[in-house]
Amino acid sequence: MTTEQILKDTKAASFRLANLSGEIKNEALRCMADCLEEHMCDILEANADDVYSARGNISPVMLDRLTLSESRVKAMAEGVRALIGLDDPVGKLLGRVVRPDGLKIDKVSVPLGVVAIIYESRPNVTADAAALCIKSGNACILRAGKEAHNSAGAIVEAMRDGLDRAGVDTSAIGFIEDTSRESAAELMRANGYIDLLIPRGGAGLIRACVENATVPCIETGTGICHVYVDGAADINKALDIIENAKCSRPSVCNAMEVCLVDSAAADKFLPLLWERLVKNRKENAVSLVCDGRALAILKGKDNCFAAKSGDFDTEFLDYKMAVAVVDGVKGAAEHIALHSTHHSDCIVTQDKKAAEYFTGNVDSAAVYVNASTRFTDGGEFGLGCEMGISTQKLHARGPMGLGELTTYKYIVEGDGHIRK
Numbered sequence: 001m002t003t004e005q006i007l008k009d010t011k012a013a014s015f016r017l018a019n020l021s022g023e024i025k026n027e028a029l030r031c032m033a034d035c036l037e038e039h040m041c042d043i044l045e046a047n048a049d050d051v052y053s054a055r056g057n058i059s060p061v062m063l064d065r066l067t068l069s070e071s072r073v074k075a076m077a078e079g080v081r082a083l084i085g086l087d088d089p090v091g092k093l094l095g096r097v098v099r100p101d102g103l104k105i106d107k108v109s110v111p112l113g114v115v116a117i118i119y120e121s122r123p124n125v126t127a128d129a130a131a132l133c134i135k136s137g138n139a140c141i142l143r144a145g146k147e148a149h150n151s152a153g154a155i156v157e158a159m160r161d162g163l164d165r166a167g168v169d170t171s172a173i174g175f176i177e178d179t180s181r182e183s184a185a186e187l188m189r190a191n192g193y194i195d196l197l198i199p200r201g202g203a204g205l206i207r208a209c210v211e212n213a214t215v216p217c218i219e220t221g222t223g224i225c226h227v228y229v230d231g232a233a234d235i236n237k238a239l240d241i242i243e244n245a246k247c248s249r250p251s252v253c254n255a256m257e258v259c260l261v262d263s264a265a266a267d268k269f270l271p272l273l274w275e276r277l278v279k280n281r282k283e284n285a286v287s288l289v290c291d292g293r294a295l296a297i298l299k300g301k302d303n304c305f306a307a308k309s310g311d312f313d314t315e316f317l318d319y320k321m322a323v324a325v326v327d328g329v330k331g332a333a334e335h336i337a338l339h340s341t342h343h344s345d346c347i348v349t350q351d352k353k354a355a356e357y358f359t360g361n362v363d364s365a366a367v368y369v370n371a372s373t374r375f376t377d378g379g380e381f382g383l384g385c386e387m388g389i390s391t392q393k394l395h396a397r398g399p400m401g402l403g404e405l406t407t408y409k410y411i412v413e414g415d416g417h418i419r420k
Helices: 003-018 022-038 040-054 060-066 070-084 124-135 146-165 181-188 203-212 235-247 266-279 292-298 328-339 352-361
Strands: 093-098 104-111 114-119 139-144 173-175 196-200 225-229 256-262 287-290 304-306 320-326 344-348 366-369 406-413
Touching (some): 003 114, 003 139, 022 040, 022 070, 040 070, 060 146, 114 124, 225 235, 235 344, 256 328, 320 328
Parallel strands (some): 225 344, 287 320
Antiparallel strands (some): 104 406
16 A cells, blocks of 8 residues: 555544543553454564574664564553553643633544554554553554564564454554655655654654654654763662663663763772773673763773763763763763753752752753662653654653643633623
């Protein structure tokens, strides 16, 4: 099917989906989750084809991001089921004004309409995005990258089977069959069909969408996340937070990429950081690219290199981290202002005033005190799952859940009122 026909079919389905009751939408989610598990073999077989084709062409951490297993498919299904217990975001009364002449004005939440998602090598995005859209009364158009195309197609077939079982129009989940750049460009220009475009992937994809889209577009995902170790930090907490933020899953956007260390703590802390991330990690030791002051302290140690131009502006998505020494919390905030993508940034400190300065002066979607940046996630924030992490300020910021997939309209009720 052509991209143009998919756009037409999905737009038509969006009008039917917008007025479904919460009970029907929840039944659709229940059936979608069941069908993901019932189609397990087909999904894993398609994913095996994707992994085979990608091996040797993408990094090991990105290959892990692409790979599905029985447990990961079950986790996708559970993510869909988690949305059933959340409140329906559609039809909420957001505000009411009754004018002196009796005119009643209600502000009510409504679906956006058609949400398009362009994403790369994460098959689980397929299930998360479709489920969030169905729950919020939106139709969706999914365009997966070529690395995950077979996996995404199998997941879509399973979820459409679930929609059909629940008596919901299967065109509510559109899937772009063309993996060429032109199909992505066509979505970016689909005015009149797409109400919101969300790119999920690397900096190149996001930049292409933001710069070229003529439909409304959310800037998401690129995460140059910082952890600043203050002079008043608890050293053990700092080491635990950094190892988790960098190493638990380095290929995701909420993984830290930059460690900033207060000059008052650097001589003591940096050798301990090297021991934790390099010496003690027999597998997947982290490469540290250091500014001049950090390199002077770590000079001669394995896996420590001089930072090159651009290293503090790079989302590595790998076992690699930039390290700099700064002068106090003000120096950290200034460094972050120059290099952050405004995703997630953290301070580790026992000093309340330092924490207050950091949270007040770091302008990111999520600002942490003594906690790993890996918590920036829809599930961890209690949103069920997420559509992506918005790094802009309008109309959504941070993890995008159900509420961020709605807009509102005004319903005005009178009794023969005319304006004088």
